[in-house]
Amino acid sequence: SQTIHQWPATLVQPVGSPLSLECTVEGTSNPNLYWYRQAAGRGLQLLFYSVGIGQISSEVPQNLSASRPQDRQFILSSKKLLLSDSGFYLCAVGGRRDSPLHFGNGTRLTVT
Amino acid sequence: QKEVEQNSGPLSVPEGAIASLNCTYSDRGSQSFFWYRQYSGKSPELIMSIYSNGDKEDGRFTAQLNKASQYVSLLIRDSQPSDSATYLCAVNSGTYKYIFGTGTRLKVLA
Numbered sequence: 001s002q003t004i005h006q007w008p009a010t011l012v013q014p015v016g017s018p019l020s021l022e023c024t025v026e027g028t029s030n031p032n033l034y035w036y037r038q039a040a041g042r043g044l045q046l047l048f049y050s051v052g053i054g055q056i057s058s059e060v061p062q063n064l065s066a067s068r069p070q071d072r073q074f075i076l077s078s079k080k081l082l083l084s085d086s087g088f089y090l091c092a093v094g095g096r097r098d099s100p101l102h103f104g105n106g107t108r109l110t111v112t
Numbered sequence: 113q114k115e116v117e118q119n120s121g122p123l124s125v126p127e128g129a130i131a132s133l134n135c136t137y138s139d140r141g142s143q144s145f146f147w148y149r150q151y152s153g154k155s156p157e158l159i160m161s162i163y164s165n166g167d168k169e170d171g172r173f174t175a176q177l178n179k180a181s182q183y184v185s186l187l188i189r190d191s192q193p194s195d196s197a198t199y200l201c202a203v204n205s206g207t208y209k210y211i212f213g214t215g216t217r218l219k220v221l222a
Contacts, residue, residue: 032208034210036212042214043200043212043213043214043215044156044200044212046209046210046211049208049209051208057208059209088155090155090156094208094210097144097204097206097207097208098143098144098163098204098206099144099161100144100146100158100161100202101146101158101202101210102158103155103156103157104155105154105155106154106155108153
């Protein structure tokens, strides 16, 4: 079975600082990878998804970017954080297009 | 804009009762439907997947899908206080994108 590693679990960063969140997956090959964000009391917002190494689709134009340097590694980055970037960031893994997503434990980011 | 709508709740039910959670979606081309449970401060965990019209049962959970009416529901029988959580409905239209509702908060009263 697959395992999804996300770190760190919590992060407090000042406005204007950079960000790097990492997600790695074990137990599966060539997964579809996703970054979602959940603001306090809100639903899940799809940020990026990737169907292969170096292939990134962006859903929401903003100051975030994503990269997939290896098959089972997905990185979310920002050069300068905004207050509105605070939220719960979730990495998810999918297989076939009709299969469900499975989520990592998430990173709770607070921008101060 | 493809949408998935859920009543935010909270939905309060007494222990042992049936909890009924509903979800409607706008994209008629949607093919796959999922229910997730999310405890406060935790990530969503998959409860059920359903792909065809009708009912699908798994233990105390039953998912119901009606594509003609564009709704999917989740029934929880013999509700327990441990079922208190937010339940998210998710829809996939055969692409790589999964659209989530904002969730229904369920409170099971002991």
